[in-house]
Amino acid sequence: MELQDNELITLEIIHRYVELLDKYFGSVCELDVIFNFEKTFYILDEFLLAGEAQETSKKSVLKAMEEADLLQENGGFQSRLFAAPT
Amino acid sequence: MHMLGYPAHFGQLECLKLIASQKFTDKRIGYLGAMLLLDERQDVHLLMTNCIKNDLNHSTQYVQGLALCTLGCMGSSEMCRDLAGEVEKLLKTSNSYLRKKAALCAVHVIRKVPELMEMFLPATKNLLSEKNHGVLHTSVVLLTEMCERSPDMLAHFRKLVPQLVRILKNLIMSGYSPEHDVSGISDPFLQVRILRLLRILGRSDDDSSEAMNDILAQVATNTETSKNVGNAILYETVLTIMDIKSESGLRVLAINILGRFLLNNDKNIRYVALTSLLKTVQTDHNAVQRHRSTIVDCLKDLDVSIKRRAMELSFALVNGNNVRGMMKELLYFLDSCDPEFKADCASGVFLSAEKYAPSKRWHIDTIMRVLTTAGSYVRDDSVPNLIQLITNSVEMHAYTVQRLYKALLDDISQQPLVQVASWCIGEYGDLLVSGQCEEEEPIQVTEDEVLDVLEGLLASNLSTPVTRGYSLTAIMKLSTRFSGVNRIKKVVSIYGSSIDVELQQRAVEYNALFKKYDHMRPALLERMPIMEKTATNGPTEIVQTNGEMEPSAVEAKHPPPVSQPTSPANDLLDLLSGNDVVPVIQTTLPSKPASAGGDLLELLGDISLGGGPAPTPAPAPAPAVSSTQPAFLLDGLTSQPLFNDIAPAGIPPMTAYNKNGLKIDFTFERANPNPNIAVITIHASNSTEADMTDFVFQAAVPKTFQLQLLSPSSNIVPALNQGSVTQVIRVLNPQKQQLRMRIKLTYTLKGSPVQDLAEVNNFPPQSWQ
Numbered sequence: 001m002e003l004q005d006n007e008l009i010t011l012e013i014i015h016r017y018v019e020l021l022d023k024y025f026g027s028v029c030e031l032d033v034i035f036n037f038e039k040t041f042y043i044l045d046e047f048l049l050a051g052e053a054q055e056t057s058k059k060s061v062l063k064a065m066e067e068a069d070l071l072q073e074n075g076g077f078q079s080r081l082f083a084a085p086t
Numbered sequence: 087m088h089m090l091g092y093p094a095h096f097g098q099l100e101c102l103k104l105i106a107s108q109k110f111t112d113k114r115i116g117y118l119g120a121m122l123l124l125d126e127r128q129d130v131h132l133l134m135t136n137c138i139k140n141d142l143n144h145s146t147q148y149v150q151g152l153a154l155c156t157l158g159c160m161g162s163s164e165m166c167r168d169l170a171g172e173v174e175k176l177l178k179t180s181n182s183y184l185r186k187k188a189a190l191c192a193v194h195v196i197r198k199v200p201e202l203m204e205m206f207l208p209a210t211k212n213l214l215s216e217k218n219h220g221v222l223h224t225s226v227v228l229l230t231e232m233c234e235r236s237p238d239m240l241a242h243f244r245k246l247v248p249q250l251v252r253i254l255k256n257l258i259m260s261g262y263s264p265e266h267d268v269s270g271i272s273d274p275f276l277q278v279r280i281l282r283l284l285r286i287l288g289r290s291d292d293d294s295s296e297a298m299n300d301i302l303a304q305v306a307t308n309t310e311t312s313k314n315v316g317n318a319i320l321y322e323t324v325l326t327i328m329d330i331k332s333e334s335g336l337r338v339l340a341i342n343i344l345g346r347f348l349l350n351n352d353k354n355i356r357y358v359a360l361t362s363l364l365k366t367v368q369t370d371h372n373a374v375q376r377h378r379s380t381i382v383d384c385l386k387d388l389d390v391s392i393k394r395r396a397m398e399l400s401f402a403l404v405n406g407n408n409v410r411g412m413m414k415e416l417l418y419f420l421d422s423c424d425p426e427f428k429a430d431c432a433s434g435v436f437l438s439a440e441k442y443a444p445s446k447r448w449h450i451d452t453i454m455r456v457l458t459t460a461g462s463y464v465r466d467d468s469v470p471n472l473i474q475l476i477t478n479s480v481e482m483h484a485y486t487v488q489r490l491y492k493a494l495l496d497d498i499s500q501q502p503l504v505q506v507a508s509w510c511i512g513e514y515g516d517l518l519v520s521g522q523c524e525e526e527e528p529i530q531v532t533e534d535e536v537l538d539v540l541e542g543l544l545a546s547n548l549s550t551p552v553t554r555g556y557s558l559t560a561i562m563k564l565s566t567r568f569s570g571v572n573r574i575k576k577v578v579s580i581y582g583s584s585i586d587v588e589l590q591q592r593a594v595e596y597n598a599l600f601k602k603y604d605h606m607r608p609a610l611l612e613r614m615p616i617m618e619k620t621a622t623n624g625p626t627e628i629v630q631t632n633g634e635m636e637p638s639a640v641e642a643k644h645p646p647p648v649s650q651p652t653s654p655a656n657d658l659l660d661l662l663s664g665n666d667v668v669p670v671i672q673t674t675l676p677s678k679p680a681s682a683g684g685d686l687l688e689l690l691g692d693i694s695l696g697g698g699p700a701p702t703p704a705p706a707p708a709p710a711v712s713s714t715q716p717a718f719l720l721d722g723l724t725s726q727p728l729f730n731d732i733a734p735a736g737i738p739p740m741t742a743y744n745k746n747g748l749k750i751d752f753t754f755e756r757a758n759p760n761p762n763i764a765v766i767t768i769h770a771s772n773s774t775e776a777d778m779t780d781f782v783f784q785a786a787v788p789k790t791f792q793l794q795l796l797s798p799s800s801n802i803v804p805a806l807n808q809g810s811v812t813q814v815i816r817v818l819n820p821q822k823q824q825l826r827m828r829i830k831l832t833y834t835l836k837g838s839p840v841q842d843l844a845e846v847n848n849f850p851p852q853s854w855q
Contacts, residue, residue, distance in 0.1 A: 045118075
């Protein structure tokens with residue numbers, strides 16, 4: 001936090017991040033974070049970049065996460081598909 | 087590179103392999119690992135550059151997003167340089183998901199490599215016309231960063247102010263939008279960001295500030311404050327109003343908002359408000375005064391950081407009108423606060439009391455209160471300050487000494503109080519015993535009781551060596567003021583064999599005074615003259631005034647020539663003026679009084695007068711009052727230690743001036759305690775047939791030196807070399823530079839006044855090395 005940063009809005013950012021986690025995991029608790037820590041990082045990456053908030057709308061962040069997760073599953077699926085013919 | 091304390095080097099290459107793979111899962115985890123495990127300090131990260139480059143051009147936006155993310159979070163300056171072009175390209179795409187990431191990535195690039203800023207300029211052109219809040223937000227961040235870094239950009243972006251104002255207006259006016267909403271306020275993050283950019287843009291520019299006035303007022307009044315979000319926006323608004331050139335009504339509004347914050351229950355908000363008020367109190371003093379009572383209430387808060395800020399703010403708010411009330415509160419605070427605050431609080435109280443004291447008595451009362459409550463925490467130089475203050479308030483002497491005596495009876499553990507009290511009793515003991523005091527009920531004290539108290543101090547374990555020195559000196563002074571000398575003699579001789587060297591020395595010397603120099607004792611132990619201060623704020627140095635400080639005449643006065651007391655008494659003189667506490671004289675006064683200082687200043691040309699501060703405006707009743715006899719003392723004081731300490735340093739004398747029959751020789755000595763001080767004695771002799779009368783010698787030195795002229799032996803230089811006038815000059819040369827001096831001589835020869843200027847450059851090297 002720099003000298004000229006607004007401290008109160010930072011509180012808001014932290015609050016917003018927790019809300020995102022909550023929405024994504026559905027009433028987040030500590031265990032969720034422990035077992036899925038990489039997901040929490042991904043959500044953080046969607047929300048903040050270079051130290052600043054990039055997306056203020058919760059919906060967009062969560063949508064991006066969903067699509068990325070799909071891609072993740074599909075990607076795995078795709079490689080298996082290719083592997084099948086041999 | 088460690089994670090949770092365990093070394094994590096093994097993962098770095100694996101991350102790189104993962105990033106290079108084609109599967110999205112691998113890439114995702116690889117980039118995450120890279121962000122966590124790699125940073126600029128590892129060389130391996132450069133290998134990532136190529137992967138990132140390829141991924142920035144990938145077909146899937148999420149891969150591109152990942153790459154941008156990684157670059158934005160941990161890209162080093164080399165990577166940034168290489169990939170800036172790609173980022174810039176992505177900044178122009180229509181895909182808003184990528185655009186916002188690219189914008190923040192650009193921010194990072196600019197932070198790392200400021201020279202690349204111009205590259206991003208064209209892309210920013212239509213950033214603000216986006217609808218997507220995400221892009222809008224990030225582009226505002228980008229603009230903010232650019233404006234902060236470069237004033238040219240700032241000028242360039244000023245024209246965007248109307249657009250920003252419009253966006254902000256829409257935000258506030260538009261209805262409820264669920265996705266950007268935070269407890270009823272639409273997109274507070276964007277609002278705050280825009281406000282911040284407006285602040286930077288409007289900082290010194292009147293036009294932009296004017297355009298913003300309305301919207302700021304609107305935001306300030308419409309935002310609801312029940313939740314933290316609203317307060318966050320209001321806080322940002324206040325900061326913006328303070329920074330730009332807003333009209334005064336708006337500023338008052340801002341300060342009122344801060345005042346409201348102070349009443350809020352949430353500690354964070356109060357803290358934030360106090361910090362901002364501290365920043366604005368310099369400029370908008372009156373408006374902040376209105377909230378004075380709230381601020382003073384904050385002093386009683388439980389939280390330490392709030393208390394500290396409230397204290398600082400309270401000191402900033404003290405002024406002539408409210409000083410009594412504020413002081414009462416602050417003194418109460420001093421009683422009850424933690425030790426870490428006491429020192430600051432005490433200093434603050436002293437400063438404010440000095441500046442705004444409504445009456446001397448109040449001032450002394452306040453200081454006494456501070457000393458009794460927080461005595462051990464006050465700063466060291468407050469003791470001399472207080473002593474000087476007391477000597478200045480002549481009419482309060484009796485009252486002061488009486489109060490101090492009573493305080494001493496109660497408690498002798500607080501050293502500064504004890505020191506001041508013993509000094510005062512030494513000086514004004516006769517007033518105490520005589521029982522006259524207008525302000526208070528006089529108490530009946532006998533000489534014996536006073537001596538009991540002082541002896542108790544000497545013997546007590548609680549007293550530091552310094553305090554004991556004070557008490558011994560005080561007892562000695564009382565020998566002239568009281569009648570029972572025998573007791574004092576006994577005490578003094580007991581301490582002649584004390585273990586503490588300082589005390590022993592004093593006692594021995596005082597003994598000598600009783601035995602051999604009894605006739606001089608009354609003169610030596612006279613009352614101290616009123617001391618002058620050099621500055622009225624901050625740590626002040628007590629300066630001993632030389633007799634020459636009388637501002638009335640133009641010519642140098644010469645105090646009645648006196649015979650110098652012999653050596654043992656000189657050390658006494660040293661001690662008696664309390665030199666052990668006050669820093670050894672560093673007189674930086676010009677030797678001539680103020681009006682003659684004007685002459686010197688004319689003289690100057692390019693060499694400026696060394697030791698410049700003009701004689702002080704401080705409360706100095708005409709020194710002429712009490713200075714004739716003590717002036718002798720002080721003169722003796724200033725010149726004596728020199729003559730005592732001088733070892734002839736073997737510096738060759740020189741002729742400084744020889745014209746029209748007037749010859750001026752300089753002889754040098756070095757003052758041992760301070761090798762930077764050169765002592766020059768001038769001898770002026772006259773080889774013409776007539777006397778030179780009204781002889782005045784003046785000197786000026788370059789800025790790096792400090793000069794002090796003592797009084798000459800006489801004003802008349804007798805003719806035909808029958809005698810000479812001597813005068814002592816002390817030059818302080820801390821930087822060991824070559825000594826140069828400009829001298830001005832005025833005298834009257836055969837009825838006509840003669841003036842001459844000369845420059846003296848031929849100082850022997852030993853005099854200034």
